[in-house]
Amino acid sequence: MTPASQMSKKEPQRGEGEKVHSTAFARKLKLLILKWRYQRLRDKAWQVIFLMYLILMLSSSTSLHSALSLGSHATINIDTRPRCVQVEFNDGFPTPTTEEGKLENSRFGKIIPMSKHSGMISSQSDPGEETFRSFEEGSCKAMHDWQIQYYPDCNRIHEIDLNKRSTRLINNGGFRDVWSVLEPAYEDHQEPFVMKTLIYKKKVKFREIDRHRRDANTYAMLQSSIHIPDIYGSCSNTALFDLAPNGTMEDMIYDDKKVEMSKWTAEHRLQYSWQVAKAMTELHSVGNIHDSAAISHTDVSTDQFLWVNGMFKLNDFNRARFIRWNARKEEPCKFIVGKNPGKNRSPEEYKDHEPLNEKIDIYSMGNIFYSILMGEKVFEGINYMKKDKVYKEVQKGVVPIIPQAIIDGYGPLEKVVLEAMRMCHVYNPDDRSRASDVETFLKAKLEEHNVSEF
Numbered sequence: 001m002t003p004a005s006q007m008s009k010k011e012p013q014r015g016e017g018e019k020v021h022s023t024a025f026a027r028k029l030k031l032l033i034l035k036w037r038y039q040r041l042r043d044k045a046w047q048v049i050f051l052m053y054l055i056l057m058l059s060s061s062t063s064l065h066s067a068l069s070l071g072s073h074a075t076i077n078i079d080t081r082p083r084c085v086q087v088e089f090n091d092g093f094p095t096p097t098t099e100e101g102k103l104e105n106s107r108f109g110k111i112i113p114m115s116k117h118s119g120m121i122s123s124q125s126d127p128g129e130e131t132f133r134s135f136e137e138g139s140c141k142a143m144h145d146w147q148i149q150y151y152p153d154c155n156r157i158h159e160i161d162l163n164k165r166s167t168r169l170i171n172n173g174g175f176r177d178v179w180s181v182l183e184p185a186y187e188d189h190q191e192p193f194v195m196k197t198l199i200y201k202k203k204v205k206f207r208e209i210d211r212h213r214r215d216a217n218t219y220a221m222l223q224s225s226i227h228i229p230d231i232y233g234s235c236s237n238t239a240l241f242d243l244a245p246n247g248t249m250e251d252m253i254y255d256d257k258k259v260e261m262s263k264w265t266a267e268h269r270l271q272y273s274w275q276v277a278k279a280m281t282e283l284h285s286v287g288n289i290h291d292s293a294a295i296s297h298t299d300v301s302t303d304q305f306l307w308v309n310g311m312f313k314l315n316d317f318n319r320a321r322f323i324r325w326n327a328r329k330e331e332p333c334k335f336i337v338g339k340n341p342g343k344n345r346s347p348e349e350y351k352d353h354e355p356l357n358e359k360i361d362i363y364s365m366g367n368i369f370y371s372i373l374m375g376e377k378v379f380e381g382i383n384y385m386k387k388d389k390v391y392k393e394v395q396k397g398v399v400p401i402i403p404q405a406i407i408d409g410y411g412p413l414e415k416v417v418l419e420a421m422r423m424c425h426v427y428n429p430d431d432r433s434r435a436s437d438v439e440t441f442l443k444a445k446l447e448e449h450n451v452s453e454f
Contacts, residue, residue: 140324140333143294144287146221147322150213154235160195172199175211175318180243191243198237211318212237218295218317221286227279229308229315241315244306253302253371261375266413267451269372272312273417274446274453276305276368277439279314284358284435289325292332293358296321300364301344302371311454323358332357343379343390347427350391359429365438366424369417370400399425416445 135148142148160181161167171178176196202208216234219241223230232240249272252260264272280300287294297304299319305312324333334355346363348354367378378400379385385393402418410418420442426432446453 135322136324139326139328141327143289143292143323143325146217146287147294147324150217151220152216152235153233156233157195157235157238157240160240166192170194173316175199175202175208176237181240191245193232194241194243196239196241204237209236212239214320214322215239215316215318218283218286218320221295222282225279225282227275227282227311227313229306229313242306242308244308244313246307248303248307249305249312249368249371250301250303252307253375254377266411269417270413270442270446270449270451271453273369273372273420274439274442275312276314276365276372277420277435277442278453279305279312280361280365280435281439283314284361290330290332292323292325294323296323296335296356296358297361298337298356300361300368301342302368302377305368321356341387343377343385343387345394346429347395347397348429350395357429359432359434362424362432362435362438363426363429365435366421367400369421369424370402373414373417373421374402374406397427413445413449413451416442416449 136142162179162181164182166180166182168180169177170180175198177199179195179197180192181195182192198204198208198212212234216231216239219228219231219234219239222228229242229244234240255261280297283295283297284293295317297314297317297320299316300314304314304316306315307313319337321335321337323335325331326333334357336353336355337349338353340349344364344367346360348356349360370378374381376382379390382403383400407415407418420438423433423438423441443453445451
């Protein structure tokens with residue numbers, strides 16, 4: 001007879017082997033079924049959603065080494081290698097890297113191409129529709145590597161639990177919803193954070209992902225500036241930022257009761273104008289080579305300035321354009337933005353397919369100075385015009401006017417802000433002041449009149 005001690009060893013081993021074999025078979029069968037379902041899906045948006053679900057399911061599995069073949073397009077191998085910390089856009093195909101180097105030909109496999117073209121939003125082929133073309137064209141090349149790279153930090157984003165009672169939807173814009181959340185990696189941080197996610201009606205497309213890549217990269221490049229809010233992580237269309245519980249400059253200026261703005265003194269108006277100009281200077285100074293900005297915000301307005309820690313800070317760079325350099329002509333390449341709505345823009349932005357540069361931000365900054373002085377939006381109130389008329393008149397050189405009777409009542413500090421506004425409202429962008437010129441002017445006046453910066 002077989003000893004009892006041997007029986008007790010053999011039988012559990014055989015039972016465990018059968019269990020492992022059965023589990024592995026079931027998992028393999030499930031993967032085959034999921035693969036078949038994926039291939040039957042025709043709508044690309046549903047394919048993306050399905051793929052995300054599949055990756056989540058696999059990552060929760062006890063085995064992280066299962067390979068999934070996705071037809072002839074790509075292969076993703078779920079692995080325990082280091083997380084992707086950088087993505088380079090080469091010929092439109094994102095190539096991930098880790099601390100160990102590029103993974104292009106590694107066990108990690110290929111990455112699904114998000115687009116056949118790399119990320120530059122240009123003019124529209126159809127009215128209202130923006131299209132993509134290669135960021136680097138002809139002699140126009142990226143000024144810096146970070147303009148064509150991405151540094152996602154997905155782990156931190158995935159740790160956030162949106163099911164908590166403390167999570168609140170507090171706002172939304174044209175591209176993303178804004179949530180107030182508590183981030184678990186910062187337990188000693190008592191204030192909630194802001195998490196921005198793609199709004200529900202937007203489809204997950206390469207243009208949206210690249211838009212928010214540029215947004216995250218801009219924040220990252222400006223982390224040393226106190227005039228820009230902090231970013232704590234980003235992943236695809238989602239990112240984590242400082243919360244601004246007191247809202248924006250627009251909230252303060254255009255509040256019906258004007259409670260906050262009624263407290264503004266002439267000193268406040270000069271301070272806030274300098275803070276706006278300083279933030280714009282910081283933005284245009286990032287990567288500045290050959291005396292050319294590397295980034296243009298392209299959407300400067302009062303609602304882009306958050307009140308954080310007792311000062312106004314410039315945020316929201318998902319409409320920003322990265323500026324290229326023409327090495328042959330030794331000059332910056334201009335960019336085109338196909339759709340420029342609203343009353344807050346420069347003359348050249350209202351012209352069809354007009355090549356633009358960062359000076360459009362300066363003209364819009366002049367409109368902010370107008371609002372700081374007048375407490376109203378440009379071409380509203382005393383200068384009211386309908387949008388269609390604004391588009392035509394601004395192209396002709398019409399600017400928002402402050403009546404002489406009001407100017408006569410200004411003290412020396414308000415007249416400084418008025419002069420800064422006029423430095424910005426110059427028709428020809430080549431003759432328009434740079435952000436640094438306006439900031440230097442305002443800073444000198446702060447010192448002259450013994451007014452603090454904050």
